[in-house]
Amino acid sequence: MNLPLSGEPGVECRNSVGNQALVFTFSSNVVSGSASVTGGTGSVFGNPIFSGNTMTVNLTGVTDVQKITVTLSDVTSSTSQVLPDTEVSANMLIGDINADKTVSAFDVTQTKHQVGMPVTSANFRDDIRPDRTINATDVQQARSRVGNSLP
């Protein structure tokens, strides 16, 4: 899932039973910082993990059909520069394959067409219950949520 810093947040359509790992990529290496949930339902689990220019924040208890906002604080680069606090939001809408903020018959059909196909960067969103296979379980995940939407 892309997490744009401005404009419309990206949509996470996969069901990880409330657990999400957000990977933030910076223009230079980062060594420390903190993260907290400042909007929506969910909480940060454990400490952020820093590796090269990425910071991974693990979330737990993230509910479906919501916008969640995470605020990064005191993110510090390897050259001791401290970034201003940054808010990043993501839409959580399980089954919304095409990221139009509504789970519809289109999403169900789209997933059905990928059943049995290898999971690639092009169709990974159809692996709604992420286990690297697209099967009837994934179709059911979308079908059972038809009608869910976000503003």
Ligand SMILES: [Ca+2]
């Ligand atoms: Ca959709």
Ligand SMILES: [Ca+2]
């Ligand atoms: Ca699957």
